[in-house]
Structure formats: C-alpha cells, structure tokens
Amino acid sequence: MSAKKPIVLTRLEARVMQAVWDGADPITVRDVAARVNQGLRDKDTLAYTTIQSVLNILRDKGILETLPGPARALLYRARVSREQTSRHMVRDLADRLFGGEVQPLLVHMLDETDLDEKELRRLRAWVDMRLRDREGGSA
Secondary structure (H helix, E strand, O other), rough: OOOOOOOOOHHHHHHHHHHHHHHOOOOOHHHHHHHHOOOOOOOOOOOOHHHEEEEEEEEOOOHHHHHHHHHHOOEEEEOOOOOHHHHHHHHHHHHHHOOOOOOOHHHHHHHHOOOOOHHHHHHHHHHHHHHHOOOOOOO
C-alpha cells in the first residue's frame, strides 16, 4: 500500500481488521467471522457474507491482499500493520478535527476517558521520557 494513500477504516472495517491482525497469517473468511463473532449473542453476530464483503472492500482499498487457498477458498493477509493503521487514523483525526494539532486531541481524549491514577502516572512517565529524549537525555 502506498505510504501517501491515507488509511481510513469504518467501525466495521476496523472490527474485521482486528480479527485479521489477531488471527493466523494468512486467514480465511471463516476464521475472520469466528473471531469477529466470538462472544456475541446470536442476534448480534455478522453473517459470513457480510464479513466476506468487508474483506473484499478492504482488499479493494489495498489494505488486504488475497492468496489462493484450499478448495477455491481465498486467504486474506494484511498489507498494513495495526501500528501503521493507527498512526494514519490518529493523524487523520487530528487533521480533520483540530487542524493538525495533536495537543487538543490528547486533551480531549483525557477529558473524555476515565483513567485511573496508575494509568495517569504511566502517561506522565511516557511524556517525561519523550521530553528527555527531545532534550538529548539531559535532566
């Protein structure tokens, strides 16, 4: 996938990609469907054909590739990593909602998320580490 082409996933596409990234490589439609539907009530599960359609949309977007599988089945493999996708989508969100500025996005996320003290301390430690890295390691 081209580095210049933005990676944008719908909520359903993201759910399917989670199953692809967490599953075997390459993975069948049946295995993706099992992962997507795992733990859901029958009325909330997605049909095999729905999963197959989403996988084909992701292939057409260049996010997945298909490989020949056993007995005419297609196998799917991610062409982009979870990290690449999250990086692109977060950058896109900051661009669209906050004019490319990351700080307002982070503030909004902190305001809307109920982080416990341990999580806040880990976040502070990460920010401190980034500051030290930027300052060349001097304290």
